[in-house]
Amino acid sequence: MEIFKFGETQLNIPIHGYTFKPAGSLAGQNGKKAHILIIGGVHGDEPEGVVATKGLLEKFRQAYELDLHITLIPEFNPEGILTNQRVNSNKVDLNRNLPTKDWTPVAAKERYNPGPSALSEKENQALVKFLKENKVDLIISMHSWNPMLNTNGDVPEAKVIAELTGYSIEPDIGYPTPGSLGTYAGHENNIPTLTYEIQRELAFDQVIKVHVPAIIEGLKESARIRNPAQ
Secondary structure, three states: OEEEEEEEOOOOOEEEEEEEOOOOHHHOOOOOOOEEEEEEOOOOOOHHHHHHHHHHHHHHHHOOOOOOEEEEEOOOOHHHHHHOOOOOOOOOOHHHOOOOOOOOOOOOOHHHOOOOOOOOOHHHHHHHHHHHHOOOOEEEEEEEEOOEEEEEOOOOHHHHHHHHHOOOEEOOOOOOOOOOHHHHHHHOOOOOEEEEEEEOOOOHHHHHHHHHHHHHHHHHHHHHHHOOOO
């Protein structure tokens, strides 16, 4: 496991990242593996996604056996998490602030404030920089709302997760999301993106019991279908 500084917030709070690779990959023994980015805490009032991502971190810390390169960002919006708010300290919804073709300064509701301009927020600047500098084959963004697996792009892993959780697979979340990660990555930059909506207010022990194993099974499917032929 490697810990690194992914970025920082407007208040200079660091955003930590964690990298996991198969044993021997640093020496080139395993070849190049598919790279999966898993993000939690985009919205600070959705702790279920943070718990799931930290649950993965603990599992991987104990033993990492996946044939994948994985980057975990458990707390993408630490300011929002610390204050239990959807938005960051600038009162911006980070999932409406990415530089998509449909970005608009007009918020459907106050809680969806897109910011003064696309990519105005330091958290998203770090994310876009990371995606430009690293080849990422799949993004899993952990949220909580109505239970569903919202797919942007080709995400066969969703079928595996759906079978284990009973969640529906939805290519459309049901309302406009200008400036969202699904649009930016999945539709406009050809990086398949799964927005994983855990049931809101699900007990944290159930998040760990149900969703952490489901994600791991989905990642096993990633290793099967996304790794380059050796």
